[in-house]
Amino acid sequence: MIMAKRLDLGDMTVEVILKNIKNIHLSVHPPLGQVRISAPRRIDLDALRVFAISKLDWIRRQQRRLREQARETPRDDLDRESHFVWGQRCLLAIEESKATGVELQHQRLVLRVRPGADAARRKAIMAAWYREQLRQAVPPLIARWEPLLGVRVKEFSIRRMKTRWGSCTPKTGRIRINAELTKKPPECLEYLIVHEMVHLLESSHNARFVALMDQFLPDWRQRRDLLNQLPVRRVH
Numbered sequence: 001m002i003m004a005k006r007l008d009l010g011d012m013t014v015e016v017i018l019k020n021i022k023n024i025h026l027s028v029h030p031p032l033g034q035v036r037i038s039a040p041r042r043i044d045l046d047a048l049r050v051f052a053i054s055k056l057d058w059i060r061r062q063q064r065r066l067r068e069q070a071r072e073t074p075r076d077d078l079d080r081e082s083h084f085v086w087g088q089r090c091l092l093a094i095e096e097s098k099a100t101g102v103e104l105q106h107q108r109l110v111l112r113v114r115p116g117a118d119a120a121r122r123k124a125i126m127a128a129w130y131r132e133q134l135r136q137a138v139p140p141l142i143a144r145w146e147p148l149l150g151v152r153v154k155e156f157s158i159r160r161m162k163t164r165w166g167s168c169t170p171k172t173g174r175i176r177i178n179a180e181l182t183k184k185p186p187e188c189l190e191y192l193i194v195h196e197m198v199h200l201l202e203s204s205h206n207a208r209f210v211a212l213m214d215q216f217l218p219d220w221r222q223r224r225d226l227l228n229q230l231p232v233r234r235v236h
Helices: 045-054 055-068 118-151 178-183 186-198 207-216 221-230
Strands: 003-009 010-017 025-029 034-040 081-083 088-096 099-107 108-113 154-160 166-169 174-178
Touching: 003 045, 010 045, 010 186, 025 055, 025 108, 025 221, 034 045, 045 055, 045 174, 081 099, 081 154, 081 178, 099 118, 108 118, 118 154, 118 207, 166 186, 178 186, 186 207
Parallel strands: 010 034, 088 108, 154 174
Antiparallel strands: 003 010, 025 034, 081 088, 099 108, 166 174
């Protein structure tokens, strides 16, 4: 049996779902940053109120990110256009140069192109740079999680995906990662890597898979929700 309650925390309303689960799960949902707590039925509302108050800073950060990301529009790679790198908004600065490439300078992205470079060329340079950031970020995460999970990733690839953030082929030990993940917060990339690596232990999204995710990455639901709130596609 599922019971729905509500907590009012000043200007914030928290939806509470009480059901037959073991742990408390906190999430922030689009489009307006609605806050939801799923909790075991044995926990009373006063305890959940204290829990929610202890997480207010995290909740407001997620709501702020959601508001900022939700305004993201298709990029034309123009001077002073905003772009996201690992969840942070950066301004694009275009410079003409004989050597082409992209450089991240604090919250500024410098795109160097040859004189007369058209929009297609600018977009290609930016896409290559984003992919390279992901190529550098993924191997350390795999190396960290392989001994923890007791699995081995034989190969990873970066692809443009329309319907998911990543995928895995357990038989071959290969995982695929959406190229757009470079634009998302780092905790989202780690969640995705762990998610796909856990599929090397359990191929389906059954109770064992959920139990493994709970064991190895207890906050995976919050990370998943954050990733799926952002304006690209949903994983699985």
